[in-house]
Each structure stands twice: as C-alpha cells, then as structure tokens.
Amino acid sequence: MVWEGQGSDCGERQSDQGNREDRCSRDEQPSIDGHQLSHNFEGYWHAAREWEPTSTHHPRLHVHRGFRSRFLPNERDLVVYLPPGYLEHSQQSYPVLYLHDGQNLFDPATSFVAGRTWRASEEADAAIASGEAEPMVIVGIYNTGERRLAEYTPVADWRMGGGEAAAYGKLITRELMPWIESNYRVRRGRESTGLGGSSLGGLVSLYLGLEYAETFGRLAILSPSVWWSRKSILDFVSERASQIASQPRIWLDAGDHEGRMTLRDAESLARRLRASGWRDGESLHFARIEGGTHDEASWSQRVRPMLRFLFPKGFPC
Secondary structure, rough: OOOOOOOOOOOOOHHHHHHHHHHHHHHOOOOOOOOOOOEEEOOOOOOOEEEEOOOOOOOOOOEEEEEEOOOOOOEEEEEEEEOOOOOOOOOOOOEEEEEEEEHHHHOOOOOOOOOOOHHHHHHHHHHHHHOOOOOOOEEEOOHHHHHHHHHHOOOOOOEOOOOOHHHHHHHHHHHHHHHHHHOOEOOOHHHHEEEEEEOHHHHHHHHHHOOOOOOOOOOEOOOOOOOOHHHHHHHHHHHHHHHOOOOOOOEEEEEOOOOHHHHHHHHHHHHHHHHOOEEEEEOOEEEEEOOOOOOOOHHHHHHHHHHHHEEOOOOOO
16 A cells, blocks of 8 residues: 655745845844754745744743744644753753643643643653653644644555545654754664654654654554545554554554544454554554543543553663
C-alpha cells in the first residue's frame, strides 16, 4: 500500500515575507534564554517574531503565533513547554516530543472543551521531578480547525475526504523541526525525538512515525482512530514494518468507555504491531484504561505513564 499526499511540495513565497528578515537587525529580533530567534529558515518566514505567555502565565510555556508552511495553506500556532532547569542550565540540551492538537495540551482558555486540557505541563513537571522521566521539551502544534481532519488522515476516505497527512509530515520534518532546533536547545536524532497525539492525532502520529522511522524513535498513540478508511492503517503497519531498519518505541492506549469499537480497534492494532516485531515491555506498551473516555480529562491521566515509558530516566532504551 502506498499513500500519496495531496499537498504541494513547493509553494509561492511572497516577497514581503521572503525578504523580511533582511530588514530586521539582530538587535531587533527577540530571544529565548539569551539566544536570538531565527524567523527565516530556507528563505521562508515560518513563525511570529515574538513568543507570548499562555493564559496561565506558566513561566516555561511559550506561544508562537502564525507558523507558515510551503506545504499547507493554513497558519498555525505553536506552544513550547520547557522543562525545569532549562532557563538556568544554558549549556544543556533536551529530547523533544512533538504533540498534535497543541491548543488542548496546556491552556484551559484554548482547549476544545473549555477548562479541560491534557495538563501536559503539570504532568511532565511531576514525572521529571519524581525521576520517572528525563527532562524534555514538548512542542504543541495547534490544529487548524476545519482542516484538522484533512491534515491528520493519511489517505482520503470516499465519504469524508482527507488524505493530506503526507503534506503535514513535510511541514513537521522539513520546516517545524529545523525551526525548533534552531531556536531551542533540543537534541537531534531519532532516539531523542518523539511524536504523539490522540484520536486522529494518534492515527497521524502512527502513520508519520512509521513513514519517518529514521526521524522519530518514540511514538505516543492515544485512543487512535484506527477506523479511518476501513482500518487501512493496519495494513500500512504490516507493510511498513518490513521496510524500516529500527522500530520506534510505541505507547498505545485506549479506554474501555470510549465507544464500542475504539478499544477493540486498538487491541487489533496492538496485535498487528506484535505480529510485525514489536515486543511488549520493550518496544511496545499497550494500556487498556479502565474507565477511560475519549476526552482531554482522560488523556491527561495517561501523560505521566506515557512519558515514563517513552522517555524514562537514563534513556535511550
């Protein structure tokens, strides 16, 4: 099975964007932890000039507005979580986890259900403070509303459309990751790089994680939408697994109160992963969440154990 993206591999660059950095002196550009921000990567204006705090005013959460791409038309915001000690230890670098649906991760004012988030900053802080997980940077990529379904699905469904995940993957790997690496002290390499999400975000994380297995070594697959396009992700797992040199470490979960098929589909996915070479407790952790529901409140309870498995203290595993 070959899934082709519908996004263009190139795009028109507006002259007022492409030349904007030339008109900005380094003294005028904002900084993070004393390091100047790079706004123009490969000639394209990727993100807003400054970062803003979230509504919670968490000192280690930075919001960047209006990230632009050559591969997809919509701008999207980013939110970056910095671990404890990041601002004090300027020579230290950190692993990085990229998560979809960024507006639902940290800030109650921006989440899909007002007031309910993944509590990702609180859960990460707790996992790090207890010594369960390595300090890490977390990058939340906001979804784009009506285009979320298109960008988070690997193949088009004859009824619902979609199928632009390949273009979304190019945005992440060719534009967003270099931008983050140039502006924050994150480690490079697959062992230090994770990708994750829930629902359709879980589906696209699995697809991109296997499509870019040389880039992502750790995947967080929460309540994935295996049902999409007649469960075609299952065949993709089988076919792609034989083509990759090193399998990413995968956290997979589903709750028993997420609807009749969600847990059953996740169990089918776990079986397919095992049949394709993943090993329980080593490269795969599958969790059936008792009482787990399909919402941010439930996913928030899974963040800490997920981080403990994917980024354990003293990793790589």
